[in-house]
Amino acid sequence: xxxxxxxxxxxxxxxxxxxxxxxxxxxxxxxxxxxxxxxxxxxxxxxxxxxxxxxxxxxxxxxxxxxxxxxxxxxxxxxxxxxxxxxxxxxxxxxxxxxxxxxxxxxxxxxxxxxxxxxxxxxxxxxxxxxxxxxxxxxxxxxxxxxxxxxxxxxxxxxxxxxxxxxxxxxxxxxxxxxxxxxxxxxxxxxxxxxxxxxxxxxxxxxxxxxxxxxxxxxxxxxxxxxxxxxxxxxxxxxxxxxxxxxxxxxxxxxxxxxxxxxxxxxxxxxxxxxxxxxxxxxxxxxxxxxxxxxxxxxxxxxxxxxxxxxxxxxxxxxxxxxxxxxxxxxxxxxxxxxxxxxxxxxxxxxxxxxxxxxxxxxxxxxxxxxxx
Amino acid sequence: xxxxxxxxxxxxxxxxxxxxxxxxxxxxxxxxxxxxxxxxxxxxxxxxxxxxxxxxxxxxxxxxxxxxxxxxxxxxxxxxxxxxxxxxxxxxxxxxxxxxxxxxxxxxxxxxxxxxxxxxxxxxxxxxxxxxxxxxxxxxxxxxxxxxxxxxxxxxxxxxxxxxxxxxxxxxxxxxxxxxxxxxxxxxxxxxxxxxxxxxxxxxxxxxxxxxxxxxxxxxxxxxxxxxxxxxx
Ligand SMILES: Nc1ncnc2c1ncn2[C@@H]1O[C@H](COP(=O)(O)OP(=O)(O)O)[C@@H](O)[C@H]1O
Ligand SMILES: [Mg+2]
Numbered sequence: 001x002x003x004x005x006x007x008x009x010x011x012x013x014x015x016x017x018x019x020x021x022x023x024x025x026x027x028x029x030x031x032x033x034x035x036x037x038x039x040x041x042x043x044x045x046x047x048x049x050x051x052x053x054x055x056x057x058x059x060x061x062x063x064x065x066x067x068x069x070x071x072x073x074x075x076x077x078x079x080x081x082x083x084x085x086x087x088x089x090x091x092x093x094x095x096x097x098x099x100x101x102x103x104x105x106x107x108x109x110x111x112x113x114x115x116x117x118x119x120x121x122x123x124x125x126x127x128x129x130x131x132x133x134x135x136x137x138x139x140x141x142x143x144x145x146x147x148x149x150x151x152x153x154x155x156x157x158x159x160x161x162x163x164x165x166x167x168x169x170x171x172x173x174x175x176x177x178x179x180x181x182x183x184x185x186x187x188x189x190x191x192x193x194x195x196x197x198x199x200x201x202x203x204x205x206x207x208x209x210x211x212x213x214x215x216x217x218x219x220x221x222x223x224x225x226x227x228x229x230x231x232x233x234x235x236x237x238x239x240x241x242x243x244x245x246x247x248x249x250x251x252x253x254x255x256x257x258x259x260x261x262x263x264x265x266x267x268x269x270x271x272x273x274x275x276x277x278x279x280x281x282x283x284x285x286x287x288x289x290x291x292x293x294x295x296x297x298x299x300x301x302x303x304x305x306x307x308x309x310x311x312x313x314x315x316x317x318x319x320x321x322x323x324x325x326x327x328x329x330x331x332x333x334x335x336x337x338x339x340x341x342x343x344x345x346x347x348x349x350x351x352x353x354x355x356x357x358x359x360x361x362x363x364x365x366x367x368x369x370x371x372x373x
Numbered sequence: 374x375x376x377x378x379x380x381x382x383x384x385x386x387x388x389x390x391x392x393x394x395x396x397x398x399x400x401x402x403x404x405x406x407x408x409x410x411x412x413x414x415x416x417x418x419x420x421x422x423x424x425x426x427x428x429x430x431x432x433x434x435x436x437x438x439x440x441x442x443x444x445x446x447x448x449x450x451x452x453x454x455x456x457x458x459x460x461x462x463x464x465x466x467x468x469x470x471x472x473x474x475x476x477x478x479x480x481x482x483x484x485x486x487x488x489x490x491x492x493x494x495x496x497x498x499x500x501x502x503x504x505x506x507x508x509x510x511x512x513x514x515x516x517x518x519x520x521x522x523x524x525x526x527x528x529x530x531x532x533x534x535x536x537x538x539x540x541x542x543x544x545x546x547x548x549x550x551x552x553x554x555x556x557x558x559x560x561x562x563x564x565x566x567x568x569x570x571x572x573x574x575x576x577x578x579x580x581x582x583x584x585x586x587x588x589x590x591x592x593x594x595x596x597x598x599x600x601x602x603x604x605x606x
Contacts, residue, residue, distance in 0.1 A: 001487020005476070012475030286471045289432055290485035290533075291460025293453040299490070368432045371467055372423045372545055 002296060005287075006303035009280060016276035020308045021315070023268030023355065027348050028316025030261030033323055035340060038254040040333030044176050045244050046237040048094065048112065052121040054205035056218060057236045063229045065243040066236055071200040072228060080204065080221055085212035090120050091201035093187055095194040099142075100160040102151030109146075109161065109183045113190020120205055123184050128155055129170025139169035140185040145176070145330070164193045174329050262351060269355030273305065277359040281366050288368035297363045305356035309349045316348070317341070377443065378405035379540050379573050380429060385438035387424050387596075399424050400597040401438065406541070411567035412575045413584060416593035422577040423545055425593065429575065430463055430543045431455045442540070460485060464534030466544040470526035472518035472533075478505065479514040482533045497536070504532040508562065524555025531562060542566065544576040548583060560586050 010017045043050065049057065049066050058080070060070035074091050081089045093113035098106040114122055114134065122131045127144040134141070140161070142153055153159070158167050166185060175182055185193070187201075208217050214232070222230045231239070245251035277284070284297055320336070327334040387399040399421045406412060406429075414422050427433035428440065431447060439448040442462060447455070459465075472481045482501040483493050505511060508528040518526055527547060534542055544563065548556040564586050567574045576583075584590055592600040 001484065001493055002490055004480075005473075005484060005488070008480070009473075009475045282471065283473050283475070286467075286473065287484070287488055288456070289430070289459065289465055290488065291456050291463075292485075292488040293456040295453065296456075296488050296490065369427050371471055372427055372432075 002299050003303045006300045007307060009276075009283070009300075010304055010307060013276050013279060016272045016279070017308065019272035020269050020276070020305075020355075021312045023265045023272060024309055024312025024348060024352060025316045025319065026268060027262055027265030027351055028313055028344060029319050029323070030265070031258050031347070032316065032320040032336065032340075032344055033334075034254055034258045034261060035344070036320070036324060036334040036336040037332070038250070038258075039337055039340070040176075040335040041250065042241040042244065043335045044333055046240040047175070047177055047182070048092075048121055049233055049237045049240060051124050052205050052233060053207065054090075054120065054233055055208045055214060056206040056221065057231050057233055058204040058206065058221070058225060059202075059229045059231065059236070061227060061229050063231070063236075064239050066203070066240045069202060071197060071202065072204060074199050074201045076204055076225060076228065077201075079224065080206055083217075083220065083224070085208050085217040085220070087207040087209045088118065088120075089204055089206045090115050090118055091187065092121075092203045092205055093190045093194065093196060093201050095190075095196075095202070097161045097183070097193050099150060099183070101149065102153070102159075107146070107149050109181055110177045111161065111190050111193050112182055112184045113187040113194070114184060115187045119186070123170070123172045123175055123182075125173040125175055127171040127173040131170075133169035134184060134186055136167075136169060137186070138165060138167045138189060140166035140183050140189065141170045141172050142168050142183060143172050143175055143181040145174060146181050162193045162195075164189075166193070176333060262347075265348075266351045266355045269305075269308075269352055270358050273301070273308075273356050273359035274362060276304075277301065277362045281362075282371065284363050284366045285368050285371045288366065289371060294364045297366075298360055301356055301360045301363050302353070305352045305359075306349070309352035312352070313345050313348050317345075376407055376409075378441075379408050379443055380406040380575075381441040381444070382429065382435075383439045383441065385425075385428055385435045385440065387421075387428060387433065388436045398596050399428070399435075400595075402598060404591075404598070406573045406575060408540075408573050409567065409570040410573050410588045411564060411586060412573065412589045412591060413587035414575060414577045414591045414593060415579060415581070415584065416599075418579060420593040421596040422579070422593055424596075426543055426545050426575065426577050429541070430465060431459055457489070460489065461537060462540040464537070464539035464542040466527070466530050466534050466542070466547045468546045469550055470518070470523075470530040472526055472529055474518050477515050477517060478510065478521070478529050481518065481529055482536055485533070486536065501532070501536060504535055505529070508532055522555070523551050524558060527551060527555065527559050528562070531559065535566065538572075540572060542572060542574045544574070546578050546580075547576065548578070549580060556583075 060072055063069045077089045077091050080086055095111055097109050097111045099109045101107055116135050119131055119134055123141055133139055147153055155168055158165050324334055324336055382402055382404040384401045386401045388395050389398050416422050428435050439446050476484060483497060486497055487493050548559055560583055563574055589603045591598055
């Protein structure tokens with residue numbers, strides 16, 4: 001009956017209920033949207049690592065960030081390929097270039113050179129063309145989201161990157177990199193564009209056989225290549241992301257705006273719930289006179305805040321899903337990891353309960369004697 | 374036959390602070406209420422009627438003296454225990470009905486029984502229906518208080534006060550906001566209820582027109598009992 005009373009009062013005081021709901025929705029949506037942009041940016045930085053399909057990455061010694069790593073001898077590929085645990089090993093080349101647009105200006109791009117015929121980590125989403133288009137000499141991809149920056153790009157036409165001719169053989173869809181979008185090409189073409197020292201590559205990707213013991217294999221490769229950094233793919237991804245969180249102030253800046261979102265939400269909830277209790281002071285006094293204990297009044301207000309939280313969280317997540325869907329194929333970086341959802345929900349629930357504390361205090365301070373005056 | 378009083382005040386006094394000075398609003402009062410009695414407490418405005426009523430109702434703490442319910446001393450009980458006693462032993466009717474606008478008429482009658490977290494039994498629901506019917510409110514179960522007239526609201530409030538068969542029914546000027554006709558209906562209902570020998574009704578009023586309903590008339594003046602008379606009927 002207490003919960004029912006709580007619910008009925010909420011339904012009766014529609015204006016304040018909707019106000020509190022808006023507070024909850026604001027928290028979920030603002031915080032969720034901020035976090036998704038933050039995680040989106042982070043995912044850009046480790047985009048190649050995350051989509052490599054490899055188990056292990058070999059980079060230059062002391063690499064903490066895939067985007068700033070030195071050059072390795074390509075000969076390492078053959079040395080690790082010879083190990084019985086290794087399924088395949090592929091060299092990778094990447095670096096920045098400038099793409100000459102059809103409007104005669106230049107746009108920054110990230111060149112990614114993949115060894116034929118395996119082409120890992122090849123583009124994973126195509127708008128036009130396919131992985132096989134990259135087998136041909138001079139073939140390269142551009143990103144569909146860059147079309148408005150690059151001008152009038154046509155498939156199978158020739159363009160220039162770092163004064164080197166490439167033929168656009170395929171168009172990727174929504175593959176977003178950090179400093180400029182990704183242009184995939186084969187290793188030979190990438191060497192030409194980036195003018196890389198012969199016999200060198202940026203990283204070596206390595207896939208283990210399913211029968212191999214990952215930990216043991218990792219240790220063995222580390223021993224085999226003491227001058228290189230040998231990292232599990234997930235470890236390299238994590239290191240790269242935390243490098244940017246720590247070194248760019250992005251974490252702090254987004255953390256701040258996330259807090260502001262949460263703060264606005266909690267203020268709205270606190271004020272509206274407090275207003276609702278002020279309006280209902282007399283009802284609480286009557287209930288107290290009729291036999292409600294202070295704890296019963298606390299339960300009513302608490303249940304109200306939980307009802308508002310749950311409904312608000314549902315609506316907030318619905319709007320967030322719409323936002324994420326709508327930005328999936330846009331230039332806006334958005335990515336919301338699955339594990340974030342329960343955290344955000346619990347966080348919002350906790351804020352709601354905090355927001356109801358002032359209202360609760362007011363509600364239990366109402367004297368039953370006040371109805372007689 | 375001498376029956377045990379259902380409610381007893383012993384040396385009860387009450388002080389209020391208004392600003393800096395302490396003022397004694399209720400002088401030391403000794404009073405015993407017997408079952409089956411319809412007691413009216415009358416007196417001019419400010420004479421301390423409501424203060425006395427709220428002390429009897431365990432809503433206000435006396436500054437001095439003790440309150441007994443059926444010879445159980447309840448003064449000094451913790452707040453939550455007082456609330457439970459109010460729930461079990463008391464019925465309240467206020468000057469304005471004070472129904473919860475968010476609840477239906479029916480829910481208003483049963484709400485107190487569920488307020489400590491219990492669910493409402495079907496026996497209680499039946500009783501609420503019977504009570505509302507006995508007050509001529511059978512078509513109003515699902516109405517919201519806003520849709521009711523003043524007299525109807527006050528009858529719902531009386532039904533709410535009676536739902537637990539209270540030992541003591543306390544009414545603070547229940548007719549002062551009503552027209553003559555509604556006032557008569559309410560007074561007749563209270564009179565009928567007072568004939569039950571297990572219950573005492575105490576009603577506070579400053580309206581002399583309702584004095585004839587009383588079995589016992591207590592007059593308060595300046596916080597003290599000026600006269601206490603039982604009608605000879
Ligand atoms: N909470 C309070 N604080 C201060 N003074 C009060 C309070 N409640 C009542 N009083 C004073 O006590 C006196 C008696 O009040 P009350 O019992 O309400 O009288 P009545 O009901 O007979 O009109 C009045 O003078 C009133 O101002
Ligand atoms: Mg009064």
